[in-house]
Structure formats: structure tokens, C-alpha cells
Amino acid sequence: xxxxxxxxxxxxxxxxxxxxxxxxxxxxxxxxxxxxxxxxxxxxxxxxxxxxxxxxxxxxxxxxxxxxxxxxxxxxxxxxxxxxxxxxxxxxxxxxxxxxxxxxxxxxxxxxxxxxxxxxxxxxxxxxxxxxxxxxxxxxxxxxxxxxxxxxxxxxxxxxxxxxxxxxxxxxxxxxxxxxxxxxxxxxxxxxxxxxxxxxxxxxxxxxxxxxxxxxxxxxxxxxxxxxxxxxxxxxxxxxxxxxxxxxxxxxxxxxxxxxxxxxxxxxxxxxxxxxxxxxxxxxxxxxxxxxxxxxxxxxxxxxxxxxxxxxxxxxxxxxxxxxxxxxxxxxxxxxxxxxxxxxxxxxxxxxxxxxxxxxxxxxxxxxxxxxxxxxxxxxxxxxxxxxxxxxxxxxxxxxxxxxxxxxxxxxxxxxxxxxxxxxxxxxxxxxxxxxxxxxxxxxxxxxxxxxxxxxxxxxxxxxxxxxxxxxxxxxxxxxxxxxxxxxxxxxxxxxxxxxxxxxxxxxxxxxxxxxxxxxxxxxxxxxxxxxxxxxxxxxxxxxxxxxxxxxxxxxxxxxxxxxxxxxxxxxxxxxxxxxxxxxxxxxxxxxxxxxxxxxxxxxxxxxxxxxxxxxxxxxxxxxxxxxxxxxxxxxxxxxxxxxxxxxxxxxxxxxxxxxxxxxxxxxxxxxxxxxxxxxxxxxxxxxxxxxxxxxxxxxxxxxxxxxxxxxxxxxxxxxxxxxxxxxxxxxxxxxxxxxxxxxxxxxxxxxxxxxxxxxxxxxxxxxxxxxxxxxxxxxxxxxxxxxxxxxxxxxxxxxxxxxxxxxxxxxxxxxxxxxxxxxxxxxxxxxxxxxxxxxxxxxxxxxxxxxxxx
Numbered sequence: 001x002x003x004x005x006x007x008x009x010x011x012x013x014x015x016x017x018x019x020x021x022x023x024x025x026x027x028x029x030x031x032x033x034x035x036x037x038x039x040x041x042x043x044x045x046x047x048x049x050x051x052x053x054x055x056x057x058x059x060x061x062x063x064x065x066x067x068x069x070x071x072x073x074x075x076x077x078x079x080x081x082x083x084x085x086x087x088x089x090x091x092x093x094x095x096x097x098x099x100x101x102x103x104x105x106x107x108x109x110x111x112x113x114x115x116x117x118x119x120x121x122x123x124x125x126x127x128x129x130x131x132x133x134x135x136x137x138x139x140x141x142x143x144x145x146x147x148x149x150x151x152x153x154x155x156x157x158x159x160x161x162x163x164x165x166x167x168x169x170x171x172x173x174x175x176x177x178x179x180x181x182x183x184x185x186x187x188x189x190x191x192x193x194x195x196x197x198x199x200x201x202x203x204x205x206x207x208x209x210x211x212x213x214x215x216x217x218x219x220x221x222x223x224x225x226x227x228x229x230x231x232x233x234x235x236x237x238x239x240x241x242x243x244x245x246x247x248x249x250x251x252x253x254x255x256x257x258x259x260x261x262x263x264x265x266x267x268x269x270x271x272x273x274x275x276x277x278x279x280x281x282x283x284x285x286x287x288x289x290x291x292x293x294x295x296x297x298x299x300x301x302x303x304x305x306x307x308x309x310x311x312x313x314x315x316x317x318x319x320x321x322x323x324x325x326x327x328x329x330x331x332x333x334x335x336x337x338x339x340x341x342x343x344x345x346x347x348x349x350x351x352x353x354x355x356x357x358x359x360x361x362x363x364x365x366x367x368x369x370x371x372x373x374x375x376x377x378x379x380x381x382x383x384x385x386x387x388x389x390x391x392x393x394x395x396x397x398x399x400x401x402x403x404x405x406x407x408x409x410x411x412x413x414x415x416x417x418x419x420x421x422x423x424x425x426x427x428x429x430x431x432x433x434x435x436x437x438x439x440x441x442x443x444x445x446x447x448x449x450x451x452x453x454x455x456x457x458x459x460x461x462x463x464x465x466x467x468x469x470x471x472x473x474x475x476x477x478x479x480x481x482x483x484x485x486x487x488x489x490x491x492x493x494x495x496x497x498x499x500x501x502x503x504x505x506x507x508x509x510x511x512x513x514x515x516x517x518x519x520x521x522x523x524x525x526x527x528x529x530x531x532x533x534x535x536x537x538x539x540x541x542x543x544x545x546x547x548x549x550x551x552x553x554x555x556x557x558x559x560x561x562x563x564x565x566x567x568x569x570x571x572x573x574x575x576x577x578x579x580x581x582x583x584x585x586x587x588x589x590x591x592x593x594x595x596x597x598x599x600x601x602x603x604x605x606x607x608x609x610x611x612x613x614x615x616x617x618x619x620x621x622x623x624x625x626x627x628x629x630x631x632x633x634x635x636x637x638x639x640x641x642x643x644x645x646x647x648x649x650x651x652x653x654x655x656x657x658x659x660x661x662x663x664x665x666x667x668x669x670x671x672x673x674x675x676x677x678x679x680x681x682x683x684x685x686x687x688x689x690x691x692x693x694x695x696x697x698x699x700x701x702x703x704x705x706x707x708x709x710x711x712x713x714x715x716x717x718x719x720x721x722x723x724x725x726x727x728x729x730x731x732x733x734x735x736x737x738x739x740x741x742x743x744x745x746x747x748x749x750x751x752x753x754x755x756x757x758x759x760x761x762x763x764x765x766x767x768x769x770x771x772x773x774x775x776x777x778x779x780x781x782x783x784x785x786x787x788x789x790x791x792x793x794x795x796x797x798x799x800x801x802x803x804x805x806x807x808x809x810x811x812x813x814x815x816x817x818x819x820x821x822x823x824x825x826x827x828x829x830x831x832x833x834x835x836x837x838x839x840x841x842x843x844x845x846x847x848x849x850x851x852x853x854x855x
Contacts, residue, residue: 001322003394004368007061007379008043010034010386012689014059034386036251037375039200040138043388044069044081044251045369056090058083079110079253084150085138086834088118088176089166091126091135091152095255105305112154114166114608116177121704124181126164131157134250136198138163143225151225153189153198153205157245160191161205163227178197189219189227197248197269202374206248207597214241215267216279221517230518233298233505238284241265249375252383265318268374270325270344275299275520278330278344282318282444290317294693299524301584302775304347307496308338313356322368324391326378327421331391333361335368336763337574340495341417346476350497351445351489356411360397392841393421395428402435408445408488415448416477419455429456433648437672442677443812445486448681450478453641460637465622465630472531472538473618474634478687481542512756523621532781537612544607545688569605577693578606578641590646597724604690608635631662639692642680649673659702661736666705669681674702678720702728709744716751723752 010032038044041061041602043222048054054072059065069083072092080093094111103410108128112135116122127133138151152164164186165180178184190196195208203221218231239778242264247253267281276299283292283305290310296303310316316334324331332340339361373381380389401414415432422428436448458476478484507514507522514522533535554566608631615627622630649655653669677699684691700721704711715721728748735741 001341001354001394001397003360003392004380004389005392006387007390008059009390010045011065014045014057014066018047023101031255031481032386033078034252034381034383034388035078036083037134037200037379037381037388038083038137042083044083045386046078046081048075054078056081056092058087070115070138071120077255078815079132079255080134080251082137082152082251084152085139086176088116088117088168089150089152089178090117091137093133093135093397106855114152114164114178118176120175120177122177122181124178124184126152126184127154129156129158132245132253133255136200136245136250138203138221138225139200141227141561149225151221152556155196155198155247155250159187159193159245161193162455163187163189163208165225190217193245195246195248195251197267197272198250199269199376200249202271203651204271208235208237208242208267214362219387230506230509230514231507233279234503235279235296236303237281238265238502241267241281249373250375254383262443266321268323270323270330271517272325272328272344273325273517273520274298274328274462275517276328276344276523278325279303280323280330280332282321283314285318289336290496291321291337293321295330295332295344297344297347298502299521300347301504301525301528302499302501304342305498305500306332306340307341307498308334309494311494313561322372322374324374324380325377326391326393329393331419333368337361339812341413343413343420345418345420347415347490347800349407349485350492350495351412351479352416352477353492354410354417355492355495356410357494373438378503395422395425399431399435400550402432403438407493408443411443411448411493412446412451412479412489415451416455416547419452420459420476429644430648433645434652436645437649437652437676440676442679442683445488447478447683447686449680450687452685453638454478456641457634457637461630461634464633465626473539473615474539480538481540481687499543512647527652534618537618540610541607541687541689543688544603544610547607547610548603548688551606552599566602569602569609572605573601575632576603576608576635576639578631580639580692589650590643591657591694597696599693599722600690600693604639604693606634607690611635616696627702635690638689642684642692642695645680646673646677649676659729660698662701662704662731664705666702670702671706674699674706677702681720694720694726697724700724701730709740713747713751723748728752746765 001025005157015032023211023214033046035044035046035056038462043059043061043510044056045059046056052075054074054076056069056078058067058069060067064456067087069087070092078096080091082091083089084091092113092115095108103324109130110128110133111125112127112129112133114124114126116124119287134155136155137154138153139150150166150168152166154162154164156162164184166184168176169179190205190207190209192209192211193207194210197206198204199206205219205221205227207214207219208216214237215234216231216233216235217226217229221227245265246264246267248268252756264285267279270278270280272493273548276297279296279298281294283294285291292305294303294308316337320334322331322333322335324333326341328343328345330344332338332342332343338355338357340356346352356825361830368380368382371382371384371609373383375381375388378391380391381387382389395418398414402411418428418432430571433451436452439448442448454477458474461474472664475481479489504525507518551566551569612627612631612633614629615622616624619627649672653673655669655673658664659670659673678694681691681695681699700723703715703721704727707715711723716723731748732745735745
């Protein structure tokens with residue numbers, strides 16, 4: 001499920017280099033240890049030589065360069081180490097005796113030093129205490145050339161944090177030394193703490209205090225190294241959560257961390273630049289009880305506690321759980337038992353989080369255990385093996401989950417993992433489309449085409465506007481549109497889940513300091529109250545259907561109303577189609593995006609209008625210009641996704657321009673494409689989503705080639721196929737006038753609306769269509785005469801007569817001649833209109849109406 005890529009190996013990357021220079025002994029390998037991973041990508045490590053000398057070095061993962069930082073002339077036990085950004089100061093915490101020495105000594109247990117390492121090795125003792133100390137340098141503003149001050153955090157196991165301000169000076173133009181080393185300024189920034197986590201990438205310090213009730217606080221360090229406590233969050237933690245001090249992301253204490261035997265909880269905080277915060281912690285484990293863990297979604301205002309049934313008799317510790325952050329997913333991993341991929345963005349139903357157990361959780365040769373430390377940016381540190389891994393989701397495994405026969409809840413979660421986490425990977429998207437084509441019928445619990453479209457659109461819009469990350473304004477699944485949600489998606493087998501509301505966090509500090517991430521988090525939390533008060537804040541595409549039917553009625557109405565709205569809708573459609581036409585111009589192999597499908601153009605424009613109104617109502621913070629770009633991009637991406645599915649099928653079945661011909665029946669390839677296209681039509685119609693103009697024409701052509709003709713007409717009668725102008729025109733002109741083709745053409749003409757029939761009849765050179773043209777022509781002239789003269793003279797005659805009066809051909813010809821001289825001939829310049837034939841037809845129709853000739 002998880003793929004682990006080794007980005008640092010102490011033995012291969014460091015000591016293979018060291019041994020090439022010093023081949024006296026191999027004992028260096030056995031004593032090699034990782035000490036810390038700094039913000040700039042540097043890895044601090046130590047090794048001991050056979051002579052007892054202890055050295056500290058740095059490996060830069062960006063440049064692949066090694067650097068010796070400091071050498072102790074004796075064997076020392078390093079519990080913590082940090083290097084400042086300018087690499088002229090080194091902070092080290094030393095244990096004063098080894099673990100093998102049990103006799104009493106008067107020296108303090110831990111000695112904390114700061115060492116000048118450029119270019120001389122002056123040493124200053126910062127603290128000598130009987131408890132452990134972790135050290136961590138702050139990193140100042142990036143790109144700052146001249147730094148005259150370094151800032152160092154000391155986190156003491158007794159429960160307090162101090163910040164040292166170390167002033168620097170240059171001597172003789174190159175020597176960097178500490179000013180006033182005997183009087184270093186320091187501040188106590190936190191006290192009475194039992195748990196602390198350092199986030200080096202964002203320069204944040206999280207800690208838990210328990211004066212009255214457990215409260216998690218966050219201290220933000222700014223580029224100038226000043227700090228503010230910006231957040232206070234009450235937590236419902238179990239009693240005695242931390243029997244001893246816990247350090248997270250503050251380096252590796254190779255002598256103490258691996259020997260934690262107490263049953264306190266394991267806790268970690270994950271943040272995302274989009275304004276999300278998840279506090280994850282394990283629950284104390286009792287005999288014969290399920291393994292429990294809690295994820296507090298601070299940005300959503302509630303927490304979820306999960307209980308996983310044990311599948312073996314083994315005894316677990318709460319510290320055996322490993323929490324990893326992968327984008328907007330939280331991974332909860334218990335080696336050899338289960339892996340839970342929790343979606344922190346979409347928590348409405350458990351079906352959007354993936355739970356695996358058994359053989360599915362194998363991580364390959366790099367199996368993890370409870371000693372692994374979870375660092376920032378999905379990196380893991382294994383201090384025992386001396387490796388740093390970069391974790392990610394296995395695309396091949398997720399694709400395999402889609403194809404294998406398994407619970408629909410797993411397939412839905414795997415699909416959202418692929419489309420939401422992986423990002424716009426063309427190869428992954430192509431394989432998902434292939435899976436859709438292979439299993440084209442909808443699954444029992446969800447429609448995979450609808451999920452593919454909505455999840456892809458959701459991912460696209462959030463990539464363009466990350467602040468939408470936790471806002472419930474856009475649909476990401478079609479599951480919520482179902483009247484009765486499938487039971488298969490409500491529960492994960494073997495996992496129980498309960499939810500609780502969180503106490504709202506308190507924000508501190510001046511408003512000027514709440515920028516960037518903190519501003520986004522605060523806005524997300526404030527919007528929770530708004531969305532709780534607003535019914536259905538998520539955009540539902542089904543509302544478009546009612547508006548669309550009303551719009552069609554307005555378009556077909558004879559009473560021409562002001563067309564301002566129709567004009568605006570058409571302008572919306574033009575903007576979207578213009579954007580689509582600029583994408584992948586070299587890959588257009590499917591004949592789509594033509595301008596003839598007016599109904600789809602209206603649906604496209606209507607969707608833009610309704611989505612724009614929805615986002616302006618619920619997200620005014622983004623501004624109208626930003627919303628306009630997002631809306632146009634959203635609808636354009638929808639059309640692009642449909643085109644992408646079609647092009648994958650076009651390439652798979654090697655279809656060419658000949659597919660548009662209705663003369664030849666279709667083969668297996670055309671039938672397969674037709675089947676998938678009908679499913680796409682069904683899926684989009686279920687969500688009232690528009691299709692690219694030209695889609696219905698292409699589908700009707702394939703239906704004409706693949707279906708028996710009576711079945712084709714049934715598809716038309718049931719609305720599955722639409723008789724568009726281009727399709728009917730192609731049918732009338734490409735097919736000859738054989739008896740079977742004539743019957744088909746008559747069946748098609750009979751199903752056309754009158755306005756469309758008049759236009760289409762002119763394309764077919766046939767006596768019946770000529771008669772239709774003549775009747776229409778005469779009817780139009782007489783109606784015009786009736787309107788201009790206040791009524792036809794035919795209607796003013798005696799209506800009491802038993803039989804209608806015979807209408808002489810000369811009288812009819814005279815009226816037609818008078819009308820032709822008064823109005824513009826609508827058929828002037830058009831083909832297939834014979835004036836002589838019109839007169840003969842009119843006479844024949846008159847005689848039929850008067851009963852003088854049988855029909």
C-alpha cells in the first residue's frame with residue numbers, strides 16, 4: 001500500500017565514503033548513528049573510531065556532500081544535536097555516563113554545549129542537569145546574507161523550554177565567535193509541559209500543558225526569531241497521558257527513545273498549508289480490548305475515535321502505532337496488523353478512507369516497526385537501520401484494488417486516493433479510464449464514471465485555489481445525491497467509529513501575526529458555523545435540470561421574450577469552449593467541440609451561471625475575478641475529462657475518421673465505444689452535467705452503425721439518442737433511397753420537431769419532401785394573407801352550405817400570385833423548389849380536400 005523510497009542510508013551514503021579514506025577498521029559502521037535532520041535537508045550523524053574518538057558530521061541530501069563538523073577526543077554519548085543555518089555553531093547534549101555504567105557519579109546526567117566550529121573549536125556549557133535535554137537551532141529568514149545572531153531552543157525533560165539568543169561577531173575578517181559567552185540572553189518560552197513537537201519546516205513548537213485540563217498550545221517563531229503563542233486548543237486526553245516527557249521531531253536520542261516502556265499515548269500534530277490541522281493520538285491499550293486511536297480534525301470542529309478489532313492474541317502498546325502525513329491523508333499504521341488511510345478533507349462518510357489489513361499492508365523489504373519516527377513532509381526516520389524514507393501511496397497497488405473483486409467501499413476509497421492524492425498524472429489517469437472501460441456497468445454502491453468526474457474536478461479546483469480545501473461548496477462524490485445511501489459504504493468491516501465535537505480553539509497574538517496558514521485555519525474554523533447554519537452549502541448539479549427545462553421552454557416559445565439571459569448564457573458557453581479549444585490541440589482525435597449542438601451549449605452556459613452564483617454567495621472572500629476563473633476552469637475541465645475518456649477509447653480501439661460514416665455497419669470496436677459512451681451519457685445525465693457539443697451527434701452515428709434499426713428508433717423514442725441536425729443531415733445525404741433506407745428516413749422525419757423538419761426536408765431530394773415543402777410554402781403564404789387582410793375571403797363565404805364551395809385553380813393561382821408580389825419568397829435561392837410543381841401539388845391537394853379525388 002505504502003511505497004517507501006530510501007532518500008538517505010547512513011551506511012551507503014556516509015560511511016562507505018568514510019571507509020574509503022580510512023580503511024583501518026570496520027568498527028565505524030557498528031557505532032554509526034543518525035542524530036538529527038535539519039530544515040535545509042542536512043542530516044547530522046556521529047560515528048566512533050576504534051581509538052575511542054567520536055566525530056560529528058553533516059551530509060547534505062541536496063548536494064550529496066559530506067562535512068566533518070566536530071571531533072571529541074574521547075568516547076561520548078550524544079543524545080541530541082543541532083547545527084545553525086550558517087554552520088558556525090553546533091549545539092550538543094551529552095550523557096555523562098554510558099548505559100553500562102551503573103555506579104553512582106557526582107557529575108550531572110546531561111551536559112549541553114554550544115561549540116564554535118568555524119574556524120576554532122571553542123566550547124560553552126549552556127546547561128548541566130540531571131534530566132535529558134533536546135537542542136534545536138531556529139532558522140532565520142531565508143536568503144538573509146548577514147546573520148549576527150543565532151537562536152537556540154533547549155527543551156528540558158523536566159518540562160520547560162528555553163530560548164537562547166547567541167550574538168555573533170567576526171574577528172580578523174573570518175573568525176566567527178560568540179559575543180559575551182558568559183552572559184548569553186535567554187527566555188523561558190514554555191513550562192509545565194509534558195509533550196512537545198517541533199515542526200522545522202514551519203518553525204512551530206507545539207506543546208501540551210496540564211495545569212487544570214490538557215491544553216495544546218502552538219508557538220510560532222517568525223523569520224526574525226521572535227515568537228508568539230498563537231493557538232490554544234483544549235483536548236479530551238486520557239488520564240496520565242504522558243507518564244514521562246515526550247519529544248516529537250527533536251532528533252534521535254539513541255540511548256533513551258528506543259527504550260520507552262511506559263504506556264502513555266503516542267501523539268503527533270499534522271498541519272497543511274491549506275489551513276487544516278489534525279491532532280492524532282493513540283488511546284491506552286488494555287488487555288483484550290480493541291486498538292483505539294483518535295484523529296481530531298481541528299479545521300472541521302470534531303474528532304473521530306476509531307476502534308480496530310484485534311486479529312491476534314499478541315499484546316500491543318499505544319506507542320506501536322505510527323502516524324504519517326501524506327498530503328491531506330493521515331496514515332495510521334500498526335506493523336503486521338493494519339493500515340488506515342484517513343481522508344482529512346472528506347470525512348462525511350468512512351468510505352472515503354481506506355482500511356487494509358493482512359497481506360495488503362506489506363511495505364516491501366523496508367518493513368517499519370514502532371521505533372520509526374515520523375518527520376515532516378511524509379518522511380520517516382529509522383534510527384536503528386540508519387535510514388530516512390520518503391513515503392507515498394503505491395499507484396500500482398491502488399490500481400490493483402480497483403480491478404480485484406473486493407468490497408465496493410475499498411474500491412471507492414482507492415479511486416479517491418488515486419484521483420485526489422496522486423495529482424494530474426496522465427499515466428495513472430489513463431489506467432483509471434481503462435478500468436472504467438473494462439467495468440463499464442455501474443457498481444452496486446456507486447457509479448465509477450460519476451466518481452471519476454467529480455473527484456477529478458474537485459482535485460483540479462483545489463490545486464488552483466488551496467483555500468477551498470475544507471470548504472463544503474463543491475461536490476466531490478455522487479454518493480450524496482442518492483436518496484438512500486448504500487449500506488456497503490456506511491461501515492468498514494472490523495472498524496468502529498465514533499464522533500465528538502471539539503472545543504473551539506482560541507487564537508492569540510495580534511492580527512498582523514495571523515497571516516498565511518493561521519489566517520486560513522481561523523477562516524476555516526469560522527466557516528464551520530456558517531455552513532452549520534446554511535442548508536445544503538455544497539453545490540448540487542441536480543438543480544441545473546429544472547433551470548434547463550425552463551430555459552428550453554423559453555427557447556421554443558413562440559412568444560419571443562427579451563433574450564438578455566439567453567445572450568449571457570451563450571457568452572458563458574463561448575468562454576468555456578474557447579478555453580477547451582486551446583488544450584491539447586495536437587491530440588484532438590475525436591470529432592468533438594463543434595458548434596452545432598445548441599442544447600449542450602445552453603447547458604454549459606447555464607452551469608457556469610449557476611455555479612458562479614453559488615460560489616459568489618458562499619465564498620465572497622475569493623473575489624469575483626478569482627471565482628470567474630475557477631468556474632470557467634471547472635466547467636472546461638469537465639468537458640476535458642469527457643474528451644479524455646473518449647480519446648483513450650479512440651486510441652485503444654484504433655478508430656479513425658471512418659467512424660462517422662453511416663453507410664457501413666459497426667464492428668466490435670465501434671460497439672465497445674458506443675457502449676461506454678452510453679454509460680457516460682447515463683452518468684452525466686444523472687448529475688445534470690453538460691457534455692461537449694458534438695457528443696450526441698457522435699453517439700447517434702455510432703448507434704446507427706451498431707444497433708438494429710428498430711432498436712435504434714427505440715433508443716431515440718426513450719431519449720437515449722438525440723436526433724441532432726448534423727446527424728439527420730448526414731443520414732439523409734449519405735444513405736441512398738432504397739426501400740429500407742426510405743422507411744428509415746421517414747421514421748426519422750416523423751420524430752423530428754416541426755421547426756427542424758422544415759429545415760431537414762430541403763436536404764432530401766424526394767417527392768414526399770417536395771410535397772412537404774410545397775404545403776409549407778402555401779400554408780405560410782395563406783397565413784400571411786390572413787394576418788395582413790384581417791381574414792381570408794375563403795372564410796367569409798357562406799358556412800351554412802352542406803358542401804364546401806369548389807375552389808377553382810385560377811382563384812388559388814391569383815391569390816398566390818398576389819401574395820408573391822407582396823412578400824419576400826422564403827424559398828428564393830433554395831434548391832428543390834419547383835414553381836410548376838407547387839401549382840400542380842396545390843391543385844391536387846385542393847381536389848383531395850374537396851373529395852373529388854381519392855388519396
